[in-house]
Amino acid sequence: MTANVAASRLQDSGAYALELDSVARHFGALVALTGINMRIAAGERRAVLGSNGAGKTTLFNAITGDFLPTEGRIKFFGEDITDLPPHERIRRGLRRTYQISQLFGGLSVLDNIYLACRGVSRKRYSLIRPKPSDANRMQAESILHAVHLESVRDTPVSNLSHGQQRQLEIAMALGGAPRFILFDEPAAGLSPTERRDLIEILNALPAHIGYIIIEHDLDVALRVSEYVSMMHNGKLFKEGTPEEIENDPQVQEIYLGGGHG
Amino acid sequence: MNADVTQNPATPARNLLARIGTGHLVLAALLLAYPLVSSDFFLTQIGGYSLIFGMLALSLSLLAGYGGMVSLAQISFAGVAGYTVAIFGENNSNILGFGWPWWLVMPLALFFAATSSALIGWVSVRTEGIYTIMITLAVATAAFYFVRQNYTLFNGFPGYTGLRAPIVFGVNFRDPVPFYYMCLVAATLSYAAVLYAARSTFGLTLQAIRDNPRRMRAIGFDVTAHKVVAWFYAGLIAGLAGVLLVWFNGRISPGTINVAAAINVLIIAVIGGLKHPIGPFVGAVMVVLMQTFAIDIVGAERFNTLIGVFFLAIVFFSPDGILGLWGQLRQRLAQEDLRSRQ
Structure with a gap:
């Protein structure tokens, strides 16, 4: 450059x-x-x-x-x-x-990323459970893949290792x-x-x-x-x-x- | 071909049953059959009353368990609904009582309860933890004194009497069995709604706000608005319980919504456990049984002591209430099972 x-x-x-x-x-x-x-x-x-x-x-x-x-x-x-x-x-x-991970410890890895996608999208107040075909859900799956966290997809975030939490921290910024x-x-x-x-x-x-x-x-x-x-x-x-x-x-x-x- | 015809219609129904789960089906069967074996006293004073207070505690549990906001004002929102029924429906107190039909009064009562809850929520979501508890305690106390001193609208100390559950299509909901089933339907609807919505987009946002409001803002959510909406839904459930409560008592007075009642709701929620919407109902059954029968065991002057000791024991041994004890027991059984297989 x-x-x-x-x-x-x-x-x-x-x-x-x-x-x-x-x-x-x-x-x-x-x-x-x-x-x-x-x-x-x-x-x-x-x-x-x-x-x-x-x-x-x-x-x-x-x-x-x-x-x-x-x-x-x-x-x-x-x-x-x-x-x-x-x-x-x-x-x-x-x-x-964030320098110190700011995640949703009680939710699964996929739900964390899903919310990061949903936050800038519509229907944030929906009382319907998201379907697997939901656009935000699908983006969350692809981000999950991009940051190599597929193996802990449904694990509560508070159970992740430090390295995995840092990985998720980045994933959270890629939604939307x-x-x-x-x-x-x-x-x-x-x-x-x-x-x-x-x-x-x-x-x-x-x-x-x-x-x-x-x-x-x-x-x-x-x-x-x-x-x-x-x-x-x-x-x-x-x-x-x-x-x-x-x-x-x-x-x-x-x-x-x-x-x- | 024949097999296809018989299987296809059965599959969706079977899926639905599988989704509801064996535990829920057994519980539903027991609750539906309960009037067959119980006396009128056990049907309303224990069954109906537990379901009503379970709903009140569920409304608190929605805010506290999922949203991390502990409110002592849920009984006040039930009171808003109760006084709406008294003022807009019929009463015996010769004050107000517009005589509107139940199907008009009931939605209005729910609407007033939910909006007043949203309003108090909007005031209190700027605070956290102990300060939310203090604000809502202040609201509950103020509501109690206000209705006791205001005679033009709330008829002050005596409140309203003669508030009757309606007769619909010839079914008299003042009778024990219909009243019990009405409470059961309302409680089941509230329970199922909370259970389903917990995994909905809104349910997830609420739990995420509980875990980390700062991050929620940093991914585009208006945290304050989501909390206020949660208060609205909690007010809806509290309001439904409030309507049933005035039909149960046949009256509403400041005593119905005093601070002791407000704390009672919190005790029920904590004893049952906040982690699952069944907790408030388990807690309600325990507390209602104790409140009814402790007098026989330890006498009229000491029954609150017994409840207090039980509360302390639960909180001491299991911060997650009776649900937590059940979880511990299941874990231990699973471990024993593993050991015996080795």
Whole structure:
């Protein structure tokens, strides 16, 4: 990929998926985010790196509306979504995963994914049991297949292993017709094999689906992203291609502690 | 060819029976045959009354077991339905009593109960856990004092008397056997509806909201709206129980919906178990039997102590109520079975 990935993507699609205009978030006196300006083209795949407490998850929460930004505006495919409740943002094609799995422990794996498909579809209040031929049910089955969870299809989620729960966490973001996904440390706590599977799943996503991925594991982050944003103390301080970021002396100083290969 | 003809019509019926399950069929047969062996007292005071309070506890169980919202106000919604019957139907109290026919009053009573439940739900879904309990306790208490002090609409302390179950097509539902079957039909409908809807799309959303409301928002659900709809359905069941309750008592007064009654519903639901819609009915039978016969065992002054001790024992040994005990027993039997085979 060339250095100007965002620009070339923009020419392809003609739209920004996400535009953040001086977004800030304060928790009392604590400034978790400040002056974030970000433009991400439709279909672009971006990694956000930074040490613990840099504001990465807060950034996600501001975008999805889990809590609202103190200042600034957020646009999603040209529409101002700053004041929309979370579920309305999701219905416009935004999705997210969580750093700590947020699943429905009492329901089966298939029902978890089914709800993720149904949430952006009609008949959410239906008192009829979904038939196997139901469109959302069928999409849930195919997502189940894509994330390799067929063997635990009817198992209650609280009985899954950590790796399987992380896998399901990703599946939950694929329901409906996502246009842009926020992945919050999807590889946390995964075994090397599971990491390989994860990279495979991310790279197999349809080209029109863009995402931001927060990832501590540089190997994963750099293999699934075209462009990297570095965060430190609630600010964006550097953007570039994976190669530029990896070789940047300032980045190595702050994030990698200077000693990284 | 002949075999085909005989088999084809039988298959759907057999499928239906298989889906209903042996346990349900045996239970249905026992409940249908119950009037053959029981006295009028056991038919209404134990049978009918248990079914009515089972429905009240089921309405709580719908909210608490599936939605994670514990409400103490279900008896108040039953009261809304009961007072609707008194005000719009006929009563002996010479106040209001518009004399509307039962088939008009009953849907109206259910509608008022369900909407008032949805309204209280809408207020209380902003809270969680203990705060939902406190808000609904406040509602139940306020409702009790309001109807006791308001004479123009609710006839205050004495309430309304002379509320009779209707006579339909010559069947007098004031008589013990028809009244019992009416309660049985209403309870079966409520039970089957909850059992079926638990696996419906809405049922799944409710359980998912109980497990993780944050994720529900993050996959596109309006969590508040789904909770309010659940309160509406719970109010519908409570309202149905409320109508039956005033026909059972023949009257409604503030005492019917006081805080003791509100807590009674919670106790029934917890003793029976919240994990399955049969739990509230099991709990209701236990509590009604105890309330009726504890006086004979320990005397009039101590019967509440006996119920309290039983409640403590159940909660202590099985947080999932009697259903939980049954589950433990089944597990143990299965283990013994495995061991004996080895």
